[in-house]
Amino acid sequence: MKKDIILAGVGGQGILSIAAVIDYAALSLGYNVKQAEVHGMSQRGGAVQSHLRISSTRIYSDLIPLMGADLIISVEPLESLRYLPYLQPEGWVFTSRDCFKNISNYPDEDELFQQISQLPNKIAVDAEKLAREAGSVKASNMVMLGVAAPFLGIEIENLKLAIESIFTDKGQKIIDINLRSFDAGLACSREI
Amino acid sequence: MGNLLLLGAEAIARAAIDAGISGIYAYPGTPSTEITSYVQNDPEALQQGIRSNWSANEKTAYEAALGMSFVGKRAMVCMKHVGLNVAADAFINSAITGVNGGLVLVVADDPSMHSSQNEQDSRFFGKFAMIPVLEPANQQEAYDAVFHGFELSEKFQLPVMLRVTTRLSHSRSGIIRKAALHQKNLALPVDPMQFMLLPAYARKYYHQLIEIQSDLEEASEASPFNQLQINKPGSTGVLACGLAYNYLMENISEKLSDYNILKIAQYPLPRKLVEKLFKNSSKVLILEEGYPLYEELLRGFLPNEKSIPIEGRLDHVVSREGELNPDNVAMALGIKKNTTAGKEMVLTSRPPSLCQGCSHHDVFDALNAALADVENSQVFADIGCYTLGALPPYNAVNTCVDMGASITMAKGAADGGFRPAVAVIGDSTFTHSGMTGLLDAVNDGSPITLIISDNSTTAMTGGQNSSGTGKLKEICLGIGVEEAHIRMLEPLGKNHDYNMQVLREEFAYDGVSVIIAQRECIQTQLRRKKTEKKDEPLVRNCKH
Numbered sequence: 001m002k003k004d005i006i007l008a009g010v011g012g013q014g015i016l017s018i019a020a021v022i023d024y025a026a027l028s029l030g031y032n033v034k035q036a037e038v039h040g041m042s043q044r045g046g047a048v049q050s051h052l053r054i055s056s057t058r059i060y061s062d063l064i065p066l067m068g069a070d071l072i073i074s075v076e077p078l079e080s081l082r083y084l085p086y087l088q089p090e091g092w093v094f095t096s097r098d099c100f101k102n103i104s105n106y107p108d109e110d111e112l113f114q115q116i117s118q119l120p121n122k123i124a125v126d127a128e129k130l131a132r133e134a135g136s137v138k139a140s141n142m143v144m145l146g147v148a149a150p151f152l153g154i155e156i157e158n159l160k161l162a163i164e165s166i167f168t169d170k171g172q173k174i175i176d177i178n179l180r181s182f183d184a185g186l187a188c189s190r191e192i
Numbered sequence: 193m194g195n196l197l198l199l200g201a202e203a204i205a206r207a208a209i210d211a212g213i214s215g216i217y218a219y220p221g222t223p224s225t226e227i228t229s230y231v232q233n234d235p236e237a238l239q240q241g242i243r244s245n246w247s248a249n250e251k252t253a254y255e256a257a258l259g260m261s262f263v264g265k266r267a268m269v270c271m272k273h274v275g276l277n278v279a280a281d282a283f284i285n286s287a288i289t290g291v292n293g294g295l296v297l298v299v300a301d302d303p304s305m306h307s308s309q310n311e312q313d314s315r316f317f318g319k320f321a322m323i324p325v326l327e328p329a330n331q332q333e334a335y336d337a338v339f340h341g342f343e344l345s346e347k348f349q350l351p352v353m354l355r356v357t358t359r360l361s362h363s364r365s366g367i368i369r370k371a372a373l374h375q376k377n378l379a380l381p382v383d384p385m386q387f388m389l390l391p392a393y394a395r396k397y398y399h400q401l402i403e404i405q406s407d408l409e410e411a412s413e414a415s416p417f418n419q420l421q422i423n424k425p426g427s428t429g430v431l432a433c434g435l436a437y438n439y440l441m442e443n444i445s446e447k448l449s450d451y452n453i454l455k456i457a458q459y460p461l462p463r464k465l466v467e468k469l470f471k472n473s474s475k476v477l478i479l480e481e482g483y484p485l486y487e488e489l490l491r492g493f494l495p496n497e498k499s500i501p502i503e504g505r506l507d508h509v510v511s512r513e514g515e516l517n518p519d520n521v522a523m524a525l526g527i528k529k530n531t532t533a534g535k536e537m538v539l540t541s542r543p544p545s546l547c548q549g550c551s552h553h554d555v556f557d558a559l560n561a562a563l564a565d566v567e568n569s570q571v572f573a574d575i576g577c578y579t580l581g582a583l584p585p586y587n588a589v590n591t592c593v594d595m596g597a598s599i600t601m602a603k604g605a606a607d608g609g610f611r612p613a614v615a616v617i618g619d620s621t622f623t624h625s626g627m628t629g630l631l632d633a634v635n636d637g638s639p640i641t642l643i644i645s646d647n648s649t650t651a652m653t654g655g656q657n658s659s660g661t662g663k664l665k666e667i668c669l670g671i672g673v674e675e676a677h678i679r680m681l682e683p684l685g686k687n688h689d690y691n692m693q694v695l696r697e698e699f700a701y702d703g704v705s706v707i708i709a710q711r712e713c714i715q716t717q718l719r720r721k722k723t724e725k726k727d728e729p730l731v732r733n734c735k736h
Contacts, residue, residue: 010542011544023197023364024197027197027366032365032366033197033364033365033366034363034364034365035363035364035365036359036362036363036364037199037362037363037364038306038362039222039223039225039226039307039362039654040222040223040306040307040652040653044544044545044546044547044577044580044652045542045544045545045546045547046542046543046544046545047541047542051363058445059365060437060438060439060441060442060445061438061439061441061442061517061518062359062360062363062365062435062438063359063439063517063518064518065442065517065518065519065522066519068518078539078540078542079542081539082539102542102545103540103542103543103545104584104585105540106540107540
């Protein structure tokens with residue numbers, strides 16, 4: 001068992017919560033985990049990424065080598081393309097279709113989605129819409145986790161238990177919204 | 193697998209609590225901030241009464257930690273690499289006095305400058321001060337190094353530096369804890385003159401520091417943190433310092449038998465181990481996360497024909513600048529060609545930007561409007577979120593050098609005849625290193641207009657308490673700024689015209705003006721309101 005995952009988004013979009021859930025599930029299964037994060041200046045509305053590595057054997061580097069990642073999970077479509085040099089040729093890209101336009105020169109949406117559609121292995125979903133239907137637009141990160149879930153090498157049940165644990169301080173209502181969002185994402189993935 | 197998933201920074205904090213510190217001192221700075229915030233939020237630390245509030249700057253932090261060591265307690269002091277420049281006076285001299293209770297200085301360097309203005313390598317400072325330096329390769333080793341650091345510090349009666357970098361500080365991994373130790377009892381230094389650096393004493397202590405160097409080297413030779421593996425005499429040797437070891441192993445863990453490896457995590461550099469590596473290798477690749485400090489030393493100044501070939505950053509086998517990663521180390525080992533060539537994506541970049549609703553927006557709007565008619569206007573700025581005012585759409589500020597430099601550079605420019613000499617600084621940076629510069633300006637009557645963009649927090653690093661909150665006007669009055677030229681503004685769109693007018697009036701004044709533009713950081717405001725909401729029912733219960 002070895003998965004190298006790049007998480008991508010814009011500061012404040014909740015990619016570290018996705019990481020926290022996967023970390024928790026992986027640790028509970030006895031896997032080794034390393035997860036490099038971005039703190040500080042870049043968090044102010046800038047592009048952020050996290051290198052998440054899970055393995056049944058010892059992990060040395062905190063960073064994933066170029067062309068080494070199995071998956072890219074992105075909460076924003078432009079950001080899903082930023083780390084492609086890290087993806088294996090056969091790797092998968094899971095991205096939200098919700099553009100976060102806090103820059104004046106944001107690319108043309110049609111061209112952007114055209115580029116994404118040309119990737120060999122990808123799933124792009126309307127994560128915010130699904131999250132809103134599940135109870136809160138804030139849970140679009142859990143939609144994206146749900147989309148990627150069948151590719152993580154971790155049982156769905158373990159991921160759900162991890163969501164319950166990670167959000168336990170926030171109360172049952174928040175847990176349920178996040179679980180419903182996760183399920184909505186998972187359903188998109190299973191349709192394909 | 194460990195039982196705790198912690199950032200490298202948090203692993204250091206956890207270890208400090210477990211190693212029985214009585215206090216931790218720090219000024220926030222990426223990538224070191226999370227060490228102190230972890231202690232501040234840890235229930236065990238709270239229960240044990242471990243002192244952990246933020247200090248005004250790195251120098252005050254270092255001196256307070258030294259004072260705690262003076263009375264026999266264990267203390268930790270944390271800062272980012274450039275913070276050590278601020279604390280350097282205290283740091284270098286503490287190597288001469290030595291310590292009483294164990295003192296560990298954690299310095300977090302930022303190679304590749306993710307959130308910094310340079311990538312200086314703190315190991316130089318450690319070598320300069322002639323003290324032991326620990327440079328752990330991973331999170332568990334960082335945890336263990338704190339215990340080891342306190343033991344070394346107390347054994348040799350010296351401060352010990354624990355050097356980490358961004359990648360270790362901000363990466364999580366599983367940690368196994370050790371049994372926690374109790375805090376130390378009060379115990380004054382045995383020699384009452386130990387901390388008295390009058391020249392006559394200082395000469396003696398400096399001599400002792402030089403004498404003890406061979407013992408420090410012996411400790412490095414025997415340290416479990418330094419490991420030599422001669423796998424195949426005559427093959428390539430690699431000297432891997434700190435984090436570099438991870439990238440090395442990422443590439444060669446399956447062909448170990450082809451390489452000789454010296455893993456270094458404790459300095460001074462162990463001479464005998466290095467000699468053995470060189471004797472058994474046909475060439476040696478030196479991997480250092482930072483400057484080529486030891487590479488330069490091992491190459492020597494003049495060409496040495498007898499030496500086996502040395503590779504590293506100086507001959508560009510490894511890039512001369514920036515952090516190491518699995519790919520540039522693979523290339524240095526000759527395992528991988530440049531895989532990025534031709535694969536670079538041309539993507540719109542998304543640089544950091546000020547948050548929507550941030551008070552700095554309104555400050556820059558008013559400032560730009562007030563300077564619109566001034567030809568060649570220049571604004572001296574400082575370090576914080578407002579440094580982003582240098583980028584579009586504002587292009588409002590022209591300098592960012594070091595903490596507090598806005599005020600003193602504006603003063604120098606004013607002294608040279610430049611008008612209007614405008615400085616922009618944040619509240620936390622002002623109390624960190626701006627107040628003394630303002631005193632210089634007042635004493636000289638230098639015509640500067642200082643704008644303190646006061647969001648009442650240390651915002652850039654995540655909203656830590658700012659030591660001058662609510663006291664800025666009184667501080668400026670105390671320093672001697674005339675009350676008529678301390679102007680209070682509320683940076684909001686609706687006050688734009690008034691704020692611009694006030695700025696223009698003060699630009700025209702031929703003396704020191706301070707404009708305090710106060711509005712709470714929207715991020716801390718949001719967090720404060722959330723906490724208040726959470727606490728509401730509790731407050732109500734108390735009333736019943």
